[in-house]
Amino acid sequence: MRRRLINSTLAVVLVVIAVFGVSLVIVETRTIGNSAQERLDSEALRLVSVVEAKVMEGEPVDDGVLAEQIGLHRFARIEIPGSPPVEVGQQPSGGVIRGSATGERGERVTVEESRATVTREVGRSLMIIAAVALLAVIAAVLLAVRQANRLASPLTDLAETAERLGSGDPRPRHKRYGVPELDRVADVLDASAERIARMLTAERRLAADASHQLRTPLTALSMRLEEISATDDPETVKEEAHVALTQVERLTDVVERLLTNAKDARTGSAVAFDLDEVVKQQIEEWRPAYRSAGRAIVCSGKQGMRAVGTPGAVAQVLATLIENSLMHGGGTVALRTRVTGNQAVVEVTDEGPGVPGDLGARIFERAISGRNSTGIGLAVARDLAEADGGRLELLQQQPAVFALFLSREARPREQQPERTVR
Numbered sequence: 001m002r003r004r005l006i007n008s009t010l011a012v013v014l015v016v017i018a019v020f021g022v023s024l025v026i027v028e029t030r031t032i033g034n035s036a037q038e039r040l041d042s043e044a045l046r047l048v049s050v051v052e053a054k055v056m057e058g059e060p061v062d063d064g065v066l067a068e069q070i071g072l073h074r075f076a077r078i079e080i081p082g083s084p085p086v087e088v089g090q091q092p093s094g095g096v097i098r099g100s101a102t103g104e105r106g107e108r109v110t111v112e113e114s115r116a117t118v119t120r121e122v123g124r125s126l127m128i129i130a131a132v133a134l135l136a137v138i139a140a141v142l143l144a145v146r147q148a149n150r151l152a153s154p155l156t157d158l159a160e161t162a163e164r165l166g167s168g169d170p171r172p173r174h175k176r177y178g179v180p181e182l183d184r185v186a187d188v189l190d191a192s193a194e195r196i197a198r199m200l201t202a203e204r205r206l207a208a209d210a211s212h213q214l215r216t217p218l219t220a221l222s223m224r225l226e227e228i229s230a231t232d233d234p235e236t237v238k239e240e241a242h243v244a245l246t247q248v249e250r251l252t253d254v255v256e257r258l259l260t261n262a263k264d265a266r267t268g269s270a271v272a273f274d275l276d277e278v279v280k281q282q283i284e285e286w287r288p289a290y291r292s293a294g295r296a297i298v299c300s301g302k303q304g305m306r307a308v309g310t311p312g313a314v315a316q317v318l319a320t321l322i323e324n325s326l327m328h329g330g331g332t333v334a335l336r337t338r339v340t341g342n343q344a345v346v347e348v349t350d351e352g353p354g355v356p357g358d359l360g361a362r363i364f365e366r367a368i369s370g371r372n373s374t375g376i377g378l379a380v381a382r383d384l385a386e387a388d389g390g391r392l393e394l395l396q397q398q399p400a401v402f403a404l405f406l407s408r409e410a411r412p413r414e415q416q417p418e419r420t421v422r
Contacts (some may be wrong), residue, residue, distance in 0.1 A: 009144035012222035017133045028125045032268025036118045040111045047109040048101040074113050081106040085210040154182045161189050170197040272409040275307045282318045301337035307406040309346040321348040321402050344408035354398030
């Protein structure tokens with residue numbers, strides 16, 4: 001591209017020089033020739049005046065008198081009626097330029113000059129014109145190189161940016177070049193880079209969320225299958241198989257939620273459901289794991305509440321809190337349901353050391369963990385809660401008390417007394 005820009009600019013300059021240069025040479029040549037002719041005519045007229053004056057005063061007219069009156073390298077012939085011609089200077093050879101004038105008494109003066117003098121003057125003018133043309137060409141080449149670099153370098157830079165985008169590096173460069181058209185291309189590439197970066201971030205987040213959200217149901221399902229494989233009691237097998245099927249349904253629901261965008265999840269999945277059933281389901285699923293760890297899991301609080309949300313998402317949030325208590329907490333884990341205003345609240349607490357003080361304000365941020373875990377479980381749980389119009393909060397750090405707030409559907413049976421289930 002640089003070569004093309006330089007060649008095109010140089011071609012334009014050469015055409016301009018050719019058109020105007022040739023015209024200028026022609027005009028200058030004619031001007032110099034006319035100027036030389038006018039000088040000779042003027043000198044001839046002046047010599048006629050001198051000769052007339054000499055004749056009227058009766059003084060002799062000879063070459064010694066007139067030699068001082070003509071220019072160098074010129075020849076003059078003076079013809080006076082009744083007198084022999086007088087010649088001044090050396091007559092030039094070859095082509096000449098001739099000027100003449102006639103006096104009132106018949107005197108005639110002819111002045112000649114070699115055409116080579118005019119040719120030399122024309123040559124000097126042509127050299128000046130050629131030097132100016134050469135300077136113009138050099139200036140044009142320098143300007144063309146500069147302009148080519150100004151245009152080609154940004155294009156090369158933009159091509160590298162596009163190549164980086166194609167190779168998976170979506171960092172915008174925010175670099176501008178002072179050329180509106182190129183800056184517009186840079187704006188589009190930066191906007192595309194930001195969109196690609198957001199898409200890649202969303203994909204990575206989806207992969208991390210999928211990994212974490214599928215882990216809990218798969219772990220619970222694995223425990224149920226172990227229970228089935230370890231017993232020969234048909235009733236126990238049937239019961240555990242029923243629970244396992246329920247967990248498979250939850251796993252399917254998790255996969256569907258991962259493949260559904262947030263808008264569809266918010267507008268199409270929230271329903272009124274029995275909160276007691278979800279809590280009971282989680283207690284049953286996690287009791288074997290707690291029993292194996294030598295710990296207990298219990299629930300208490302208000303019964304008969306109906307919350308508004310997605311049962312699968314609520315179950316996933318509670319499963320995350322229960323799993324965190326199993327991994328990071330200690331003692332008995334308690335789930336307590338209560339009502340506050342128009343919201344149903346499920347609190348999850350344990351008897352462990354709680355959340356470290358420096359993590360309390362950041363516990364729901366991604367990659368924040370008090371131990372060697374992924375650090376995304378609580379972040380995903382909060383996202384799930386907010387997608388259902390609820391919220392997940394840390395009410396107390398030591399011991400840790402997490403609370404899930406959901407909109408509730410008021411029912412007459414909510415007036416039943418609180419219960420404790422173990």
